[in-house]
Amino acid sequence: MSAITIRDVPKTRSGWFTSCQKVGIQDPDNTSIHNQDRRVLSSASMIGDVQFHLLRVLWPMSKDPFHRRNDNLDNIFQEECLSTSKDHLNNLYSWNKYLTWMKEPNHRKLQPPEDLGPFALVLLSQKYTSGLDRQDACDGVDFSPIASRLRDRALPPRPETPTPSRFDQAPPDERMSGMNISEDTDVPMSSPPSLPSQSSPLAGVAASQEIKIKNEQEVVICLVTFLRAVCIFAQGAENAIWKADQDRFTMKDNRGAVLFTAEVDALLRVVQTVRIIIETKKGTRYEDGNSARFKAQESCQMATWIAQDGHLNAQQLRQENLTEKRMMISQDRNEVWVIIATFDADYVDYIRGTSTKKAFLSMQEFGPYDLKDYRDVNELGVICLAASLQECQKIYP
Numbered sequence: 001m002s003a004i005t006i007r008d009v010p011k012t013r014s015g016w017f018t019s020c021q022k023v024g025i026q027d028p029d030n031t032s033i034h035n036q037d038r039r040v041l042s043s044a045s046m047i048g049d050v051q052f053h054l055l056r057v058l059w060p061m062s063k064d065p066f067h068r069r070n071d072n073l074d075n076i077f078q079e080e081c082l083s084t085s086k087d088h089l090n091n092l093y094s095w096n097k098y099l100t101w102m103k104e105p106n107h108r109k110l111q112p113p114e115d116l117g118p119f120a121l122v123l124l125s126q127k128y129t130s131g132l133d134r135q136d137a138c139d140g141v142d143f144s145p146i147a148s149r150l151r152d153r154a155l156p157p158r159p160e161t162p163t164p165s166r167f168d169q170a171p172p173d174e175r176m177s178g179m180n181i182s183e184d185t186d187v188p189m190s191s192p193p194s195l196p197s198q199s200s201p202l203a204g205v206a207a208s209q210e211i212k213i214k215n216e217q218e219v220v221i222c223l224v225t226f227l228r229a230v231c232i233f234a235q236g237a238e239n240a241i242w243k244a245d246q247d248r249f250t251m252k253d254n255r256g257a258v259l260f261t262a263e264v265d266a267l268l269r270v271v272q273t274v275r276i277i278i279e280t281k282k283g284t285r286y287e288d289g290n291s292a293r294f295k296a297q298e299s300c301q302m303a304t305w306i307a308q309d310g311h312l313n314a315q316q317l318r319q320e321n322l323t324e325k326r327m328m329i330s331q332d333r334n335e336v337w338v339i340i341a342t343f344d345a346d347y348v349d350y351i352r353g354t355s356t357k358k359a360f361l362s363m364q365e366f367g368p369y370d371l372k373d374y375r376d377v378n379e380l381g382v383i384c385l386a387a388s389l390q391e392c393q394k395i396y397p
Helices: 013-022 049-054 070-075 079-090 093-102 119-130 146-152 201-231 291-309 311-320 345-351 374-395
Strands: 241-243 247-252 258-264 266-270 273-281 324-332 335-343 361-370
Touching: 013 049, 049 291, 079 374, 093 119, 093 374, 119 201, 201 241, 201 266, 201 273, 201 324, 201 374, 247 291, 258 273, 258 291, 266 374, 273 291, 273 374, 291 324, 291 335, 291 345, 291 361, 311 345, 324 361, 335 374, 361 374
Parallel strands: 273 324
Antiparallel strands: 241 266, 247 258, 266 273, 324 335, 335 361
């Protein structure tokens, strides 16, 4: 679980300096994520307030977190991509039918029409997501993917069996990797172990954890289904592959030792290259003090992604004095946030441990886009398709 205890994340450099001192970093300018702690962190979920601050991430935003500032998005996406996206969706029958259906009062309780095309599945996924239990919204807010959260939790001891059967000797899968498997293949078959009763600790704890994992998986399915449906008929987005696959990024220190890893819930690939990352939660961002923990996790994911492959473009950024932008999409229950990360070559050098220059990563959020509001969904669709087209153009100019 995340060890983040701060209630807000720094918005400015001066705010970052002050916040650093509050969490115990006495000399922020001369303390690096690479020299603060020599322990190897096996997972970014172990990161706390100090490590988060040393990622040097700022979250500039307006005073009102719900002020979209969509006018600034015009400076992020190419005009051609935005125009193509708008034209395509405006003329897509199934998209317009989907938006029209969303205008209906209590549309989620009604049987959807048959001519929604791929957006029928989108509507169904959004219906499931809106009904998720908000409890434990921050329980397990960590930097690991959904699939590993269940494995990482300790389960009660398994019931012992007198003699392992031949079935037990089969190669274990990931979830069984911690089990004791006998290597003696010449033992007689034994009767299968009795199943745990409904009231047993194993059944109760495992079932509860499985429900939490499945709930979060529904959010992943909801977002990826929407993104695929938006792109499926768009010319120029054929190579935009939105995948509900977790991916792992690794940050190493300047000696090549692993500092920690961060994993994301889904992503956009274009020719096997990660172009956009996705994080999902079943709780909303600004309820019950979730904001700082959500943003700390997203900061770590973005910084680690940059640490892993940011050097590929660093030389061009340095020579031409440019900044690079990367996109992240975060769905928190029924709210979607578009997050744009901006950094320069100095930050790449810092996060990779090759320089101590004072550089920062900026994370600007836009949203929320409410999946229950057809106007928000229309805006979000245009943005996501434009982003897909733009990322494809970077690979296929």
